Amino acid sequence: xxxxxxxxxxxxxxxxxxxxxxxxxxxxxxxxxxxxxxxxxxxxxxxxxxxxxxxxxxxxxxxxxxxxxxxxxxxx
Numbered sequence: 001x002x003x004x005x006x007x008x009x010x011x012x013x014x015x016x017x018x019x020x021x022x023x024x025x026x027x028x029x030x031x032x033x034x035x036x037x038x039x040x041x042x043x044x045x046x047x048x049x050x051x052x053x054x055x056x057x058x059x060x061x062x063x064x065x066x067x068x069x070x071x072x073x074x075x076x
Contacts, residue, residue: 027047
């Protein structure tokens with residue numbers, strides 16, 4: 001998938017665990033884990049906004065677009 005979720009990177013930078021972040025954002029740990037592991041198919045803007053507030057970051061710190069060419073180079 002060309003959209004990469006870097007939530008784990010920001011969590012490490014902010015030294016915040018999954019349980020604490022889930023509580024502060026208002027998500028279940030299971031749903032936050034799905035997002036963190038890149039398995040989510042969508043994210044609500046309100047959730048993205050809350051993540052940015054809690055982690056003191058910008059949406060681009062959490063999400064990145066990688067072209068198909070980069071994916072092909074990584075796999076082959």
